[in-house]
Amino acid sequence: MRTIVWVLVAAFLALITIFLSQKGALDPLRNLALTVVSPLERGVRNAAEPVANVLNLIADRQDLENENRELRQQIEALRAEIAGLHEQQALSEDLQELLKVQEGRPQDTFLVAQVIAKDPSNLKERIAIDRGSDDGVAEGMVVLSAGNSLVGVVSATLSDFAWVTLITDANSSVNAMVMESRTQGVVSGTLHSGLRMELLPQNTEVQPGSTVATSGLGGNFPDALLIGEVVSVQGSDQDIFQKAEVEPAADLSRLESVLILTSFQPARLNHTP
Amino acid sequence: MRYLLLGPLALTVVLLQVAAAPYFPLAGATANPLLVLLMCWAMVRGPRETMVLIPLTAVFKDLITNDPVGGSVLALLPIVPLAAIRERHLTQSEFVPTVVVVAVASLCYHLIYMVALTSLGEDVPWLDSPLRVLLPAALLDTVLAPMFYLPLRWATTLTESRARLRVAG
Numbered sequence: 001m002r003t004i005v006w007v008l009v010a011a012f013l014a015l016i017t018i019f020l021s022q023k024g025a026l027d028p029l030r031n032l033a034l035t036v037v038s039p040l041e042r043g044v045r046n047a048a049e050p051v052a053n054v055l056n057l058i059a060d061r062q063d064l065e066n067e068n069r070e071l072r073q074q075i076e077a078l079r080a081e082i083a084g085l086h087e088q089q090a091l092s093e094d095l096q097e098l099l100k101v102q103e104g105r106p107q108d109t110f111l112v113a114q115v116i117a118k119d120p121s122n123l124k125e126r127i128a129i130d131r132g133s134d135d136g137v138a139e140g141m142v143v144l145s146a147g148n149s150l151v152g153v154v155s156a157t158l159s160d161f162a163w164v165t166l167i168t169d170a171n172s173s174v175n176a177m178v179m180e181s182r183t184q185g186v187v188s189g190t191l192h193s194g195l196r197m198e199l200l201p202q203n204t205e206v207q208p209g210s211t212v213a214t215s216g217l218g219g220n221f222p223d224a225l226l227i228g229e230v231v232s233v234q235g236s237d238q239d240i241f242q243k244a245e246v247e248p249a250a251d252l253s254r255l256e257s258v259l260i261l262t263s264f265q266p267a268r269l270n271h272t273p
Numbered sequence: 274m275r276y277l278l279l280g281p282l283a284l285t286v287v288l289l290q291v292a293a294a295p296y297f298p299l300a301g302a303t304a305n306p307l308l309v310l311l312m313c314w315a316m317v318r319g320p321r322e323t324m325v326l327i328p329l330t331a332v333f334k335d336l337i338t339n340d341p342v343g344g345s346v347l348a349l350l351p352i353v354p355l356a357a358i359r360e361r362h363l364t365q366s367e368f369v370p371t372v373v374v375v376a377v378a379s380l381c382y383h384l385i386y387m388v389a390l391t392s393l394g395e396d397v398p399w400l401d402s403p404l405r406v407l408l409p410a411a412l413l414d415t416v417l418a419p420m421f422y423l424p425l426r427w428a429t430t431l432t433e434s435r436a437r438l439r440v441a442g
Contacts, residue, residue, distance in 0.1 A: 003320065007354065010328060021343060022341060022393065030337075044288055117337070123398075
């Protein structure tokens, strides 16, 4: 009997706190908790990461992994540059009007943030960063990796911290374009298995290895931001659309610092990607 | 006094879950050390102390993550009724039922959590979740269970025998 009463009371109180939490009434408490805990959390993360590396890799391969990471960053930066060049070429050849828009856009400005935590739940792909609304961060702002590829969108802000929903989150969808063929589609997150590009017209050619970047449609993201690379394409002749598996350019599982694009104003600031 | 020791221990486990567990995934899923600790605790020492620890630790965890505050309390609630299985003495060993209820509690945790997220408007991939979340997470939590159960069992046996000696003396 006592157990049933406890379960009912606890459930009732939990529902009340969920309601208060959704209304933002507990945000100051969250901010305080993160302020106190984030240094400890960083310490634990720094201790856990090498252990995880040891478990995942043979000790002798550590240097190789570091080198691989550096090369991956270089490739990511180069691919971002290529994506930008593709876009510029297309703009200069075919889209003079968009070029004017591009020229009219103010110079991009960024805010550097450190990743302080990852969401530990198995259903969300989110990270916490050490910049919040006091630093000018707002929900909907676009977040990039150090290599200038798309990481995600700010989905919740506290005064000193913010949560970023990664592009691999199941709630994320980004209007995107295969740069080589100019084919447009939507890149969505999938549960623990990277990215999927959908709504690719059947009559267009999408090859593995193609570069995927934001298309800018919808106004939530600037155009020509590198997302990743097509790994495989699926879809039979009977299907209306093709699907493609896309590997994110940024190593989203090992992010340490990110850039918040503060100069770009998304069309819907409070919209989760 | 007892809770002055239990509280920091449980909060440390929360910290480990938030900061360290994501680095040790299995098939994309991560373990839930807090759930395993509380379930083992309830099985070894009875649900009474767990009734205090669940709200304390779950709210703390929600405050430092992006979860709605109170969501983890809901998801951890089944631990208390599940611990009633210890009273039934189904097997000679207490360990086997503990491992089983840890797996069941893990499944319950994620199902309740998914319902909570869905009701809050989040897009939860229900179809993909059995193979990508529920089963790997339950497996990981089950593997983790002995790491919490054995020290807890040992410490509890030790304190109980000391108490008995004190009464006899």
